[in-house]
Amino acid sequence: MSRSKLSKIENGNAAPSVTDVDCILTAIGVSDEVKAEYMAAAREAATEATAWRLIRRLGYSRKQQQVQALESQTTLLRLFQPSLIPGLLQTPEYIRAVFARRDLTEAQLERTIGARLARQNILYSEGKTFRFIITESVLRWRILPPLMMVGQLDRLISISRLPDVDIRIITLSTPQTDFPGHSFSIKDDRTVTVETVHAETVVTDPRDISLYASKFEGFSGTAVSGGEMRALIEGIRDEILREQETD
Template sequence: MNRSELGTALRALRNASGKEAKAVARSAVMSASKLSKIETGKLAPSADDVDRILTAIGVSDDVKAEYMEAARAVATEATAWRLIQRAGLHKAQQRLRDVEARMSLLRVFQPALVPGLLQTPEYMRAILSRHADLSEATVRETISARLERQQVLYDQTKTLRFVITEPVLRWLIVPPLVMAGQLDRLVTVSRLPNVDVRVVPLGQPQTDIANHAFVIRDDRAVTVETVHAEVVVTDPRDVAVYVDKFEGFARHAVEGSDMQSLLTTIRDDLLRQRESG
């Protein structure tokens, strides 16, 4: 089933239900224009779009499972960062908040930056302020929206797992004092009962390559961060590849008190470096 066939099938299901497009779009939290473009094959829906449309239509679980499988098989989306920025970075954060509200399991692998859900406001500002084309208002809105997203950390109905490589914690993309505060934040969050933070140490032999950052939500979708775009993968076979990669790094990472001791050591190194500078 291609994009056009999927759109036609969704329209047929809606018509069979007797529900008007506007009502379905409203329940699916999208514009009527977007729904129309999906139904006519002009826009490739994400798996999440299809899930919300089918829920709004009210199909049976069997029908939903059938069409979700088809949606995941055809939906690999790439959205350029410039388009995400043009639409509003704070709006992107709000969309992620809504997605995370519906998930039960999150896995994040980060070899470049501290994951957004674990960032301090100072770290966020330092990262965002490196982009000269972002206004102060945009930076403030994005920080506020990301902090709001972080409330998911305290929802004990969800499991959140983070694997970070050690260079992330040592690379001075931000000043040492900002990084030291960020490490304190990681230690604090790691003590939450539903949050698992692990660090892959530099000194341990590895059998895999830390290619790029990615996020897995409920074994259903993977968001991959590349230099120019955000790619969403939903084919179950591809999702499984990322799950295996995440679990492999998790097995080679330190956790609990060992992880906290490593972070404390790095923090002390950063503070000494600041004093000697």
């Protein structure tokens, strides 16, 4: 642990992770009994849930700014999404459709859309890697009018060509041994953010983070990427366009 990080912890400017607590207790030589007690407390505190109603009070645009700050400090971002197009890949129209369900004023909605779009600039940063895994059902979930959904699919294809962005799709026809469950993002190997119906949960215990990392890699191995992934998206896009021609 660096001196600067230790200083921040001592002054209350940063919360220690489970690993930090372990290092500190080992360094000061506490008994096994005392160490076990403090480690149990650290692990209990390593999972923090914030209800969406509290995030709403904070403001969704401000929340986007907080996420942007965290992403700016992240070298490797891994994100699994079985429900929606990931925020970093969304078009303005898709963002509007997502947040329109949150009963925001038009001004609040515009600020939130702008804040999420500002986050997307990080995709063009050097020295960072982005890995996205999306289920095929997400691409077929029509939360937008057909032509707007076509625009969203085209954006996925375009972003997938960026050098540090890897987008993979789990097809509906691929045999699986695991279940999607819920979305989650892994920032380096430091934190996992899980979104549920009622709350956002942040996990910092290394043992729990490793479970999510293992799940991510398992899905990654069954997903299509590169040209095969783009061909799949193009096929879904063309299906939508053909439907429009026959209407």
